[in-house]
Amino acid sequence: MIPAGLANPFAALFGGGTPIDFGKNFKDNRRILGDGKTYRGLIFGSLCGTLIGLLQILLAPHIAPYLAGFIDPSLLVGYSYIALITMPFGALLGDIVKSFFKRRLGFERGAMLPIADQLDFVAGAWVLTFLLDPEWLLANFTIWVAIAVILIIPVFHVAFNIAGYKLGKKDVPW
Numbered sequence: 001m002i003p004a005g006l007a008n009p010f011a012a013l014f015g016g017g018t019p020i021d022f023g024k025n026f027k028d029n030r031r032i033l034g035d036g037k038t039y040r041g042l043i044f045g046s047l048c049g050t051l052i053g054l055l056q057i058l059l060a061p062h063i064a065p066y067l068a069g070f071i072d073p074s075l076l077v078g079y080s081y082i083a084l085i086t087m088p089f090g091a092l093l094g095d096i097v098k099s100f101f102k103r104r105l106g107f108e109r110g111a112m113l114p115i116a117d118q119l120d121f122v123a124g125a126w127v128l129t130f131l132l133d134p135e136w137l138l139a140n141f142t143i144w145v146a147i148a149v150i151l152i153i154p155v156f157h158v159a160f161n162i163a164g165y166k167l168g169k170k171d172v173p174w
């Protein structure tokens with residue numbers, strides 16, 4: 001989940017420039033996606049997420065011996081090179097789909113839409129990975145992992161958004 005969760009903060013850090021919707025409006029005369037969804041954010045956000053995942057794979061054999069005895073081995077997630085790409089890329093696709101619906105509901109770019117803003121990336125990451133590597137997703141993500149992820153996310157979401165605001169990378173602290 002770390003590569004998926006970091007994709008959006010990295011998009012905020014390196015994003016900007018040409019918006020994915022090229023500034024165009026939808027039938028309702030509102031932006032299709034808005035200026036908050038850019039090609040640079042999508043590309044660098046997914047790329048950085050994948051690099052973080054590679055780093056995890058490299059570090060895992062060195063960390064695992066220290067975890068043995070402390071945590072239930074069934075909680076250790078094996079890796080998949082497909083998921084390494086689909087988790088962060090899917091996360092940002094989920095974020096884009098959410099923005100499409102946010103615009104249709106009349107929310108401006110950056111407006112807060114609780115729950116959707118926090119869970120968009122989880123839905124996107126899991127759906128895309130389910131489509132391309134269902135075996136890995138179903139083998140590793142039990143209901144308990146899903147519950148843990150959903151409980152932990154709001155904490156990180158708040159922390160990262162405040163950090164992004166303080167760094168001047170976000171206009172609002174959410």
Ligand code: CTP
Pocket residue numbers: 008011012013014015016033034035036037038039040041042092095099102108109110111170174
């Ligand atoms: N970002 C980007 N490209 C993406 C996703 C994010 O450039 N594909 C950058 C944008 O600068 C964006 C910031 O990361 O403003 C924060 O992302 P997010 O909170 O997802 O976007 P919002 O600005 O809140 O826009 P929206 O209301 O559409 O979610």
Ligand code: MG
Pocket residue numbers: 110111117174
């Ligand atoms: Mg936002």
Ligand code: K
Pocket residue numbers: 008095117120
């Ligand atoms: K988001």
